[in-house]
Amino acid sequence: MGYIEKNIKDIREDFPILSRPGFIYLDSAATSQKPFVVLEKMDWVYKNLNANVHRGIYKIAEDITEEYERSRKEISGFINASESEIVFTRNTTESINLAAYMLLQKLKRGDRIVTTLLEHHSNFLPWKKIAKIAGLNLELVKVTSEALIDEEDFEKKIENAKVVAFTHVSNVAGTIVDVKRLARKAKERGAFVLIDGAQATPHMKVDVSNLAVDFYVFSGHKMLGPTGIGVLYGKKDLLEELEPPFTGGEMVKEVHKDGQSWNDVPWKFEPGTPNYVGSIGLAEAVRYIKKIGIDQIETYEKKLSEYLLENVGNIKGLRYAGPKNNRAALLAFEIKGVHPHDVAAYLDMKGIAVRSGWHCAQPLQEELGFSNGTTRASLYFYNTFSEIDKLRTALEELVNIV
Amino acid sequence: MGYIEKNIKDIREDFPILSRPGFIYLDSAATSQKPFVVLEKMDWVYKNLNANVHRGIYKIAEDITEEYERSRKEISGFINASESEIVFTRNTTESINLAAYMLLQKLKRGDRIVTTLLEHHSNFLPWKKIAKIAGLNLELVKVTSEALIDEEDFEKKIENAKVVAFTHVSNVAGTIVDVKRLARKAKERGAFVLIDGAQATPHMKVDVSNLAVDFYVFSGHKMLGPTGIGVLYGKKDLLEELEPPFTGGEMVKEVHKDGQSWNDVPWKFEPGTPNYVGSIGLAEAVRYIKKIGIDQIETYEKKLSEYLLENVGNIKGLRYAGPKNNRAALLAFEIKGVHPHDVAAYLDMKGIAVRSGWHCAQPLQEELGFSNGTTRASLYFYNTFSEIDKLRTALEELVNIV
Amino acid sequence: MSYFFYENVMDHYKNPRNKGKPDSYDTEYGDSNPTCGDNVKIYIKIEANRIKKIGFEGNGCALSMASASLMTEMVDGESLDNALKISEKDLMNELGIKELGPNRIKCVALPVKVLKMAIISYISKQNS
């Protein structure tokens, strides 16, 4: 038995909402719950240390600045980047948009951007947007019926591509992409590579120094952190070279009527008062994850994932999206004859919180033949095997009713 | 005696940090302190209602969505807008950048944008940026030696301008601009008008329905709200017409491989998981302000402002920026022979928190002849006359030392 | 109790009335619900400012489909003025649902919205 299995009761007690009787939260791919330590940290900062960062000379302004930059350090360490490579954003979506606008200066009419059919809307629409702005061509790599990236098609499409963007883990199919290998291929073709890590960083060790990527993006709220904080990791040289699409206070050294000099990276990309309390909260979340151990989380969730597939994946009339193994601990499925929303509504009645619909990945679901979307149960390390049992029981009841 | 004077002791007790012995916070123009109710509300939401908004069918997902949209309603009511006109952003700076990129589709090479020398960098650099992108001409309206907008120059420059952007209240000079009159003039010339309300909404009644503006922007953190939440008010018709610069999940109705339809306003402009807890926190801040009464705040701060000018503005060797009357409750100044940072460092030693430097308005300060920047004391309704006395005493001591 | 078992809902869901596109119609309107992707399209044949025939197409959860089906039944034969007065609340009453969360209420609101848009676009075409 691993660390989490042994301590699951204590771990669950760290999360206020999980103690609610009869409540089973299976929607962590949408957003995670938050441990007390994260909430307490933010509350403490507001009560004791609140001042605007960066420009104050008085005591609490200095302390909050230090705490803010320490949070950047904590988060950079978590993915093995350097502090100057961590740009704070609102969420994954903003990170991708920002990277796309930053890359515009490197792209010219007719250049090719490649993403895949596996993507969340947030890793598709921004590329489409800049393609339209600058007259670029956007192509989508196909996926197999198991929602794996079609590698033959990938090889073909990345040839001469200027930007290649894909997800680390699919939020619908649970596919875990071999980012190390595929990013290397794209990089070898000379493309800028962006990886959407929204569903990866909460669940597995990510080491950007070991990946051939220019950008790696993720959201704080999916990994025990507060809302309103996301990360854009960018390679230092590239960040230094690229122009900031958004400008304003805090990101400049000097401003005159007819000239200015940008601040150093990463601040150059953070105009205006940052969500410093959000960053500090996310750093606390990272510390909590490190205390549990990201390897422990990965191991435990692997078991959860297998158990989920074995016990829910085989319910009569149920069809799920994605591969048969090596998947994230989530299952998006449809049940014959019942609309996905009705499945979710039924489960809600049983106290089980799941999500239903397109999960912001409509093209993928349409491709896989889920024409009404799916219902999705997604787990985190605070979930248990017995919660999966309860999900199964409820679904079987439902199947018997309809 | 007004409501605030009568209840100042109780009011101060609502703010955790203000009870610290010997601590005087005079940096509210940078960021305000937060009352308990705002912190408690956010904590409560995380502990009891945390789920991703908009797409969940289960109970807490519905509740949080309702709470989130109620927060939009609260905030829209505060400035007398309609809910669909309130776009949540990170801060004022992001609001302005977003508006600038949104307006790009309406502008063509050679068009004129007008802003003023009174502006915070955040209402100058984004316009400069889009001017560069699209080959537009950016012009700055002059200011008088008292840091009032030079109306003659204003009239001249807004002629044929396509965009006119200016501040409601200056964060350095304390100038309160007659937005109603000037916006009307710009609007009559057919320009799109944006007002930077970062220093206005915390302190005075703003009624956008009564102003000839297309956009009005402000930050939550300066008005008792949390970090990471800002507002872009935009006229509904215009929001409906303009394209979203940033795209992704949550802001679309349908997405297919080769087409999509945007969501309705305002959601069209809010890609990705929003900072919903931040919005809810800001709504709680607005409720608190309404409880005190924004008119009460305005009246009380007027007295503070006059007292500040009379007691600090006349210290020997001190020169301040801005007008002699009708000013916001802040004072940016230099003291002969002492660098502004050294003034701030000295005051810090005395427990008084003020800011020093450029206050993100370097062109204005250079124009006014403050070649090293200034030290700024800025007040909010939780400050007192006796705190101003202490500031005066400390500054006089300093003047006698050097 | 969830709406899931309301008899009316399941009845209309499993046996929708007025489903399909009529052979001829004077106005049509379709929209979808971003929250869940439910979509509804409505076709109306109008005579003397009365709904002569109404049909719907659509795809969605039991609640939205049942609402659309029930609504077509309720407005069939009505004057346009009366049809414009129908509300989510009326449908919920008829279906026997007391309360719905904000996301679910959109499932009921969608057909109502689509109906109104179809009628309004007809009226404004007449007037111009």
Add this chain to the structure above:
Amino acid sequence: MSYFFYENVMDHYKNPRNKGKPDSYDTEYGDSNPTCGDNVKIYIKIEANRIKKIGFEGNGCALSMASASLMTEMVDGESLDNALKISEKDLMNELGIKELGPNRIKCVALPVKVLKMAIISYISKQNS
């Protein structure tokens, strides 16, 4: 106690050493501190890999100006290798300051950074 009254700081601030641009120099470098707008520019004349003459220009708070002044005194005549070893800590020790917040420490760090960049740019020009 704030650094404000440290005698050394005020001495160097009021009577800066090596202030001004020398008549001739082999390398120069300037930078500013976005936190406060302090700026420092350093000019160095070099002979046989030793600092023969050093001058600074700048504008800023007492702390940054005193640090720049003191630093030029400390490295004057030193080998480039030795000059590259100077740190914020050394300046703080010499000024008699025990501790500084992160924003204030940048005031001391700025001249150190500028010095190093000036030397490094000289060395890399020599090597190329």
